[in-house]
Amino acid sequence: MRESNKLIIVGSPNVGKSVLFNALSGSYATVSNYPGTTVEVLRGKAVIGAIEWDIVDTPGLYSFYPISEEERVARQILVNERSDVVIHVVDAKNLEQLVPLTLQLLEAELPTLLVLNIMDEAEKAGVRIDAAALAEQLGIPVVPAVATTGKGVAELRTAISCYAAPKATSRNLLEYPEPIEKVLDEITALLAPMQSAHISRRALGLLLLKDDAEIMEMIRHSVPEAFGRIMAVVETLWKSLPEPIEYRIAVRQKQEACRLVSLAVASETRPSGFREVLSRLMMNPLTGFPIMLCVLYLGLYKFVGEFGAGTVVNFLEGTVFEGYINPFLINIFTRIIPWAPLRGLFVGEFGMLTLGLRYAVALILPLVTFFFLVFAIIEDTGYLPRLAMLIDRTFKKIGLSGRAVIPMVLGLGCATMATMVTRTLPTKRERVIATLLLALAVPCSAQLGVILALLAGRPRAMLIWAGLVGLVFLLVGYLAARILPGRQASFYIEVPPLRMPKLSNVLMKTYTRVAWYFREVLPLFLLASALIWLGQLTGLFDLLIALLRKPVALIGLPQEAARIFLFGFFRRDYGAAGLYDLNKHGALNGIQLVVACVALTLFLPCIAQLLMNVKERGWKTGAAISVFILFFSFLVAYGVNLVLIALGVSL
């Protein structure tokens, strides 16, 4: 039996690929990172026309010549995987911009089917499309749809099950200027012995002409004997043209797209509605920054901080764990493990169950869940690109671009995850600066929750803490941007229309992220508990704590804080939680509280983030970042303590 049919969904970001994927596949889907990347690829199965299909949802792709990592992954899937139907999903109101990719897919001789999605928005915007005329022009099925409401999905299923690849014609879909055509003919002839590619030789030739490193490597491997001659032809053409060839090719494709669209689309301009007004308010600096503060205040402070870290955590930790679960566990373990030191491993002061499990489930889980919920809502509305555009000018000063706002905001959830996401930043310089700032001055949601709870009753202390951390963030970023070599970051981002977030989408995203986080975090919490237990039993920890006492005393904190810093290393939030315990017993005054919060926020990242730093940035950079943070955080805390005492501030 032959393997099942395969359906690949492609298209630029924000056109509803995932919603369409869900509509077709129904229940079962797996999310996985494409090998060697952080880019998520969704795979699932569907029964269409009584046949089982494998469906792949690819990351956003603007053109067949990729720039970003997402685009590279999407292109790799198209080049390397056999497909029976490729669905190109476009935003119907924006055909002129998006049809060039359809042309490129057809040029690659992929079995393409065009879905005009978000038809409802197009109609509202005054765009009327003659799908039949477009289908005739392109020679492929064209299906109008509104994936979010399920409109057009039945028609799409029919179109998929009776899909017939466009007949090969001798005429090329798109003719390029003469010198390019001549060279393309030569290249396709030289590529004749090539077997393995799933895209046409003409498309391969065009990509070679565009200086596509990946395709060059692929051709070098599959037709080594012809590679030299091919490249000679390509280079001769490059030298004879006054401007980069991708410009000429793109201009030609755009021209053809405009011609096709003008035959099938009638559009009138409608006055912009409320959404456009709101969108512009978000991007106008006068109103945008207040809106940003509002979103952060309501989303992070009120919802994650007060409700999540306060109400929910108190209930789970105080009522559920300390009231029921811990006494119950202690009771059981006292009966089955009579030897106290071993029993301590599970249910002691630092027991894996009484401490590790409690922190993970009662403290961290609700915090992270609430944070990712807020993040998913913000992400789904399309607010993040607006935030990026607002903040770009500031971020340029610290060597980053507006794009870095995404890992930075994510870092407020989990800095470890955010460090992984820095991979999407385009240059090494940006990645290093973002990693440093994430490790140093961006508190994760677990820390943030505990710190906000600790400082809740002291607005002035909160202000000093926030001001200092913000200052360190900007200052260190600014200095890093001056010191590190390399070019200034460049910024561009598409600003999609504002949309109401879709509940199912938000819940799915939150669930996936929380599940990932919990899978990573729970073993670490248990391991950390075990290590602490072992460290205590062997006296190793006492030694380390004794070593830390001196610096801790220097920054004006009580001796118990040494333990917190050590634990903090095993899990950044773990340390913050320890601080919370210490404060509950009334061991800290206002100044000490601020100093401790500043030091913990800046202090060495948790062990998971440390490992991630080393993994992403390499040994040298990872170690350098860690050593710098170790000294710098104590130095700042020391200075803050001195200044606050000298000024006689009471908090």
Next chain:
Amino acid sequence: MKLTDKAEEILETLWVELIEKKKEKCDVTLVKREEALYELIRGGYTRMTEDKIALSEKGTEAARQCIRRHRLAERLMVDVLDFKKGLVHETSCNFEHFLHKGIDENICTLLGHPKTCPHGRPIPEGRCCKESRKHVAKLIVPLPELEVNRSAVIAYLHTHDREALRKLIAMGALPQTEIVLLQRFPTILFQLGKSQFAVDDELASHIYVRRL
């Protein structure tokens, strides 16, 4: 009848002395024996009384054109061909005579209707300058210089940075596409077809647009 190069140069001198320096009459002892001087008198460009000379109406207009061509030639040398200022005069003396009617307007448009020569002296206006003023401003500008909410069409992309070019191509910012600048600060925001993009000043400055 076409004037000789020498005659044109005399006209230029007369323009500077009589019109720009506002002298009543000009002493012509230096060029007294030149054939070109008689050429001008015969053609009705100048009037001669004793050793002094004055421009007729016809001569004033011709002198104006000569001076305009000369100074446009200088601008072309400095702005486009990258000559050093000191060397300009001599070369443009030879060059100006080639810039005859029609061509001087093309050069003037190409240079964006300059008001002064590289030495800071005024360039007399041509017909093209007057017409361009009706259009208020330069026809093609980099995107950051376009007025907010004014629609335009992308004329061309100009950059030596191939990465930047590729980014612009990926956005679909290609010639003939309609573009509206929506916001300039803190980041350039523009509408392209039905999509909006935010880009930094540098990237935006590679996009040249023609106002509609």
